[in-house]
Amino acid sequence: MDTIVMTGAAGGVATMLRPLLRAHYDLVLSDRGAAPGDLAANERWTTADLTRPDELAPLMAGADGLIHLGGQSVEADWDTVNMANIQGYQNILEASRAAGVGRVIFASSNHACGFYPRTRRIGIDQAVRPDGFYGVSKAFGEALGSLYADKWGLRVMSIRIGNIAERPADHRRLSIWQHPEDLAQLIRIGLEHPEIHHAIVYGASHNERAWWDNGTALSLGYRPKHSAEDHADYAMAEQAKVGPEPIGDLFQGGTFCADGFDGDLERTLTARLPRT
Template identity: 50%
Template sequence: MMNRVLITGAAGGIGSALRESLRGVYPVLRLSDRTPVAPARDGEEIDRTDLADMTEVERMVAGCDGIVHLGGISGENTWESILQSNIVGLYNVFEAARRAGTRRIIMATSNHAVGFYPRAQTIDHRVVPRPDSRYGVSKAFSEALASLYADKHGIGFLCTRIGNFGPRPIDSRRLAIWVSPRDYTQLVRIGLEHPDIRFEIVYGVSNNRRSWYDNSNADRLGYRPQDDSEPYAAEILAAEAGQAKDPIAERYQGGMFCAGEYDAAAPPE
């Protein structure tokens, strides 16, 4: 039973939304971030922790039955920033959870862990990672570390490769990868409550007609997404008509993450 659920990255976009959608679902939500989080209401605890500090992280996870791990750098950045938040910080959370006996972790991994798959290919949860950035590498690392802590320490992990979270899709790429707040909440609840999860990778996407993903592993776990980006398609495509597009970004699922910083002498094929 989930009594106290920790949300890291609780001051961020997804964390703020889950704070509302999970309110009252579990008796206590512990809301943690390194930046200030709005004051606690009934059934909430506020925590201020930098994930890179193991002593603080151990205090943060103490007494939590499940963790929704959203905290970290959420896009491409310098190696030093990625290293501290998404590699060291991630290790600290999983290792502190092991020491504390936490049984479930929902990991916010990303489409950018597999961003160099072409848009022409439908991929499922079994493909090998093809990260499109230092950020994507950190998300592939999170999946590998989750696999280790599942196999060796029996923590149950649901790794959600989130597409793009928001109230509506914002461009044509996001028509394929959008996830609505209510659908992502459903997925998080499956991760926390499903009786039989050891190590699973699923795509954190809505039921988009234009999806690049075979999300049958999520279906198998009972995920029934309610939303589809299609009603937004005509308006988005009309707004983009005639816009110049980067051909590399258009070829790959990771979009502009694939088109940045590459070696001009050996561009992505």
């Protein structure tokens, strides 16, 4: 089987993905901390820091592909996001290029486009509208993946992940949710499809309330098996416990948009950005 490196392997998404992917690949798992106690026979652990290029070169040696889940996973100050998500991603892309790694899966995020109103349905051709420094780092990562595909021949899939869980946890997630099995399917397409150059796709299951046109993923053969609507009663009951958020409820990025908002709300809602 191909050898695939997975960064951020101690995180929640990686923990859900590991049993779904190790049947198809030998996994080299990496994070900054110690190895978990449940490694399978075809999983091995390498402790590495994304900000340390000297630790990434041996990590990528001999690998066929990379699933990059590592980095800062929520909004933070600029220095933290910059080092972990921008410099860190460039570091591991450069290590991948030097090692001859052919495939890269980049965990982008819906927060690269979070300031689009919930009334807009968007595809991958609209301009990015990040809702914080974290979203900026994901938009940057998509651009960096495009560069490494065009200039150095890597095959890169950037997945704008919505929310990965067994079921959607509230009203917003009925539009952006993705079951772990569907994410694993999308990752396998990115690692194996012969025509990938640099593809941007949305990490979402079959969601009737979706805000995103996921035509690119569908054209590559993605067929989600799970539907958010099957969990609608649960999600809405959970939403009732939270209550409304006057600004966040207007935008696709939710509370990321509301956090520290001090802009012109009407202008932000009605702005029509040019297509990329």
